[in-house]
Amino acid sequence: MNPFMRGMTQPRTRRDVFRLAGASAAGLALAACGVQGQKAAPPKADAVADFWAKQKKNGKVVFANWPEYMPEDKAPLEKFKQDTGIAYEYKEVIQENAEFFGKADPVLRAGQSLGYDIVVMTNGIQLQHMIELGYAVALDHSKLPNFQANAGQKYKERAYDPGNKYTVPYTSGVTGIAYNTEYVKEEITSIEALFDPKYKGRVGMMADAQEIGNFGMFALGIDPEKSTEADWQKAGEKLKAQRDAGIVRKYYDQSYIDAVSKGDVWLTMAWSGDVFQRQLAGEPVKFVVPAEGGTIWTDNMLIPKGAANPLDALMLMDYLYQPAVAAELDEFIQYVTPVPAVQDLLREKAKTATGEDKKALEDMVDSPLMFPTEADYAKLRSYTRLTTQQEQVFNPIFQSITQA
Amino acid sequence: MRRLTPYLLALPSWMWLAIFLVVPMVAMASVSLQTGNAIDGFAMTFSFSNYGDAIGRYSPQLVRSLVYGGLATVAMLVIGYPVAYWIAFKGGTRKSVYLFLLLLPFFVSFVLRTISWNFLLSDNGILFGTLKGWGLLPADFHVLATTFAVVGGLTYNFLPFMILPIYVALERVDPRVVEAAQDLYASRTAAFRRVVLPLSLPGVFAGVLMTFVPATADPINAAILGGTANTMIGNIIQTEYLTNLDYPTASALSFTLMAVLLVGIFVYARALGTENVLEAAAR
Numbered sequence: 136m137n138p139f140m141r142g143m144t145q146p147r148t149r150r151d152v153f154r155l156a157g158a159s160a161a162g163l164a165l166a167a168c169g170v171q172g173q174k175a176a177p178p179k180a181d182a183v184a185d186f187w188a189k190q191k192k193n194g195k196v197v198f199a200n201w202p203e204y205m206p207e208d209k210a211p212l213e214k215f216k217q218d219t220g221i222a223y224e225y226k227e228v229i230q231e232n233a234e235f236f237g238k239a240d241p242v243l244r245a246g247q248s249l250g251y252d253i254v255v256m257t258n259g260i261q262l263q264h265m266i267e268l269g270y271a272v273a274l275d276h277s278k279l280p281n282f283q284a285n286a287g288q289k290y291k292e293r294a295y296d297p298g299n300k301y302t303v304p305y306t307s308g309v310t311g312i313a314y315n316t317e318y319v320k321e322e323i324t325s326i327e328a329l330f331d332p333k334y335k336g337r338v339g340m341m342a343d344a345q346e347i348g349n350f351g352m353f354a355l356g357i358d359p360e361k362s363t364e365a366d367w368q369k370a371g372e373k374l375k376a377q378r379d380a381g382i383v384r385k386y387y388d389q390s391y392i393d394a395v396s397k398g399d400v401w402l403t404m405a406w407s408g409d410v411f412q413r414q415l416a417g418e419p420v421k422f423v424v425p426a427e428g429g430t431i432w433t434d435n436m437l438i439p440k441g442a443a444n445p446l447d448a449l450m451l452m453d454y455l456y457q458p459a460v461a462a463e464l465d466e467f468i469q470y471v472t473p474v475p476a477v478q479d480l481l482r483e484k485a486k487t488a489t490g491e492d493k494k495a496l497e498d499m500v501d502s503p504l505m506f507p508t509e510a511d512y513a514k515l516r517s518y519t520r521l522t523t524q525q526e527q528v529f530n531p532i533f534q535s536i537t538q539a
Numbered sequence: 540m541r542r543l544t545p546y547l548l549a550l551p552s553w554m555w556l557a558i559f560l561v562v563p564m565v566a567m568a569s570v571s572l573q574t575g576n577a578i579d580g581f582a583m584t585f586s587f588s589n590y591g592d593a594i595g596r597y598s599p600q601l602v603r604s605l606v607y608g609g610l611a612t613v614a615m616l617v618i619g620y621p622v623a624y625w626i627a628f629k630g631g632t633r634k635s636v637y638l639f640l641l642l643l644p645f646f647v648s649f650v651l652r653t654i655s656w657n658f659l660l661s662d663n664g665i666l667f668g669t670l671k672g673w674g675l676l677p678a679d680f681h682v683l684a685t686t687f688a689v690v691g692g693l694t695y696n697f698l699p700f701m702i703l704p705i706y707v708a709l710e711r712v713d714p715r716v717v718e719a720a721q722d723l724y725a726s727r728t729a730a731f732r733r734v735v736l737p738l739s740l741p742g743v744f745a746g747v748l749m750t751f752v753p754a755t756a757d758p759i760n761a762a763i764l765g766g767t768a769n770t771m772i773g774n775i776i777q778t779e780y781l782t783n784l785d786y787p788t789a790s791a792l793s794f795t796l797m798a799v800l801l802v803g804i805f806v807y808a809r810a811l812g813t814e815n816v817l818e819a820a821a822r
Contacts, residue, residue, distance in 0.1 A: 236781075539599070
């Protein structure tokens with residue numbers, strides 16, 4: 136019989152007690168170690184220049200991205216390989232920002248490499264942490280000519296990374312409402328539909344604190360970008376009432392899209408591109424940005440600290456800003472491209488295309504969700520920017536609802 | 540030298556335990572008493588209030604997990620014992636085939652198996668969609684996003700760990716002792732109750748241990764099959780670790796869960812008795 140079981144089922148001898156006490160003391164001695172903070176001061180300009188001056192082209196790049204963010208045939212990357220002679224490895228390993236960061240943090244904290252040269256992260260709390268903790272390599276803009284020439288103005292002025300010091304956008308998307316037209320017979324225009332008792336048990340909300348927090352604030356007419364703690368509390372109450380009334384079926388991660396296309400929920404918070412891809416597959420789902428507002432987010436490319444091939448990574452980042460390459464990419468992923476010239480390129484392509492392709496391309500060119508106008512942008516808000524202290528207030532407010 | 544040989548042979552397993560069990564546990568115990576945040580770092584402050592705060596905030600989820608784990612374990616016992624009994628006594632020459640069939644679904648990953656339940660039990664899916672089409676179920680009937688779905692998922696996912704130990708215990712029961720009981724005028728029920736059941740208790744003990752602990756701590760079933768009020772403690776620990784980067788709270792919760800489970804097992808072992816059971820189980 137092993138001692139563990141004996142310990143539980145037989146009386147302890149005094150010697151056992153001493154032994155236990157000794158073990159505890161040793162434990163406490165070891166316990167004196169802390170987890171080191173890593174908060175990093177921004178690198179000096181000449182340090183950045185030094186770093187980049189030392190880098191050489193290695194002929195290889197490892198790109199870590201989200202699923203369904205690259206055409207099946209990897210055409211943009213293949214072209215990159217032909218043009219530059221740089222071989223690529225493309226890995227769809229990022230499913231969720233929090234989870235990815237949670238896994239990457241200990242590795243980067245220990246000063247080790249993730250094994251990726253480019254990672255893509257949304258402009259949320261985790262990206263902020265990456266930058267604050269010095270996990271992102273400062274970019275050399277003299278090597279990003281295509282970005283300078285072709286990126287839209289909005290994508291060069293982002294509050295979470297002023298001057299694109301560490302990141303350049305990969306693509307943007309919108310959080311709005313998706314609904315299943317087999318079950319929802321009315322035209323959904325307002326966020327109030329998500330709070331409507333007539334859809335009791337048929338509403339999906341997102342589990343992510345920032346996403347759901349934003350929607351709570353939209354419903355109350357609060358601008359999340361300017362919100363205060365009192366606003367978060369009010370939004371929390373609104374969302375709690377929604378849950379307590381049994382309106383919400385479940386707080387979803389990415390699985391919401393299956394639930395709404397199967398009809399388990401009838402309407403749900405949703406990410407634009409997901410819904411378009413389902414529509415193309417012929418499923419009865421529709422996407423709207425509610426009149427009260429929707430959230431616009433941006434997925435960004437960055438070079439993680441310790442990357443083996445930073446120069447190759449930078450070249451690939453810049454390559455994706457060639458309008459023709461960006462157009463090819465966007466035609467597949469159907470989110471908002473940071474390269475405005477894509478719209479004209481797709482319009483040109485639509486002129487020469489025929490049949491279904493032509494229709495699909497024309498729909499894309501006219502879609503406000505792929506090419507938002509200024510009026511559309513005016514309805515869209517970003518995530519709230521939070522300090523670490525604020526985050527410790529913000530998260531519990533909404534997690535106490537989504538994880539009751 | 541010869542005297543040292545057994546110790547040297549045991550060295551790898553002791554090293555294994557030291558590196559992968561003791562060190563992480565001590566590190567986690569340490570983290571559970573620290574304060575700070577992921578950006579500025581955590582420092583040891585012997586903040587025992589981390590435990591009080593964590594338990595205060597998450598006691599509903601903790602209690603819920605124990606209840607779900609308990610319900611699932613009882614369900615597994617009720618379903619699993621007859622199955623084990625049947626295979627052990629009526630399985631004949633095909634015993635290994637039945638056991639293989641029992642384990643077959645477990646060649647697929649845990650998460651995928653659970654997602655497949657999500658697919659099967661979908662409100663308008665192949666099962667309920669059909670029944671609703673025939674008018675046998677009301678249109679708003681659903682199983683997903685309920686407590687029943689979560690406990691059902693737990694029961695399904697851990698069932699073999701209940702059946703196998705019980706099977707092993709029953710398999711070892713000498714049929715002649717049952718015959719002897721019957722020769723001594725025991726009815727079939729009495730023979731089962733007074734001979735077979737006691738002899739199988741070590742298997743039941745092991746089975747309960749092997750299912751209750753993981754079922755209580757599981758985050759997957761609640762996440763995939765649950766609704767708005769089915770969050771289990773495993774989900775909370777995951778969120779605290781990965782989303783909030785609140786390592787102290789997550790560690791404190793993990794230790795609390797561990798302590799509660801250990802106390803539970805201890806009481807259970809005492810109640811069930813018994814050294815014999817443990818010895819038989821350890822054999």
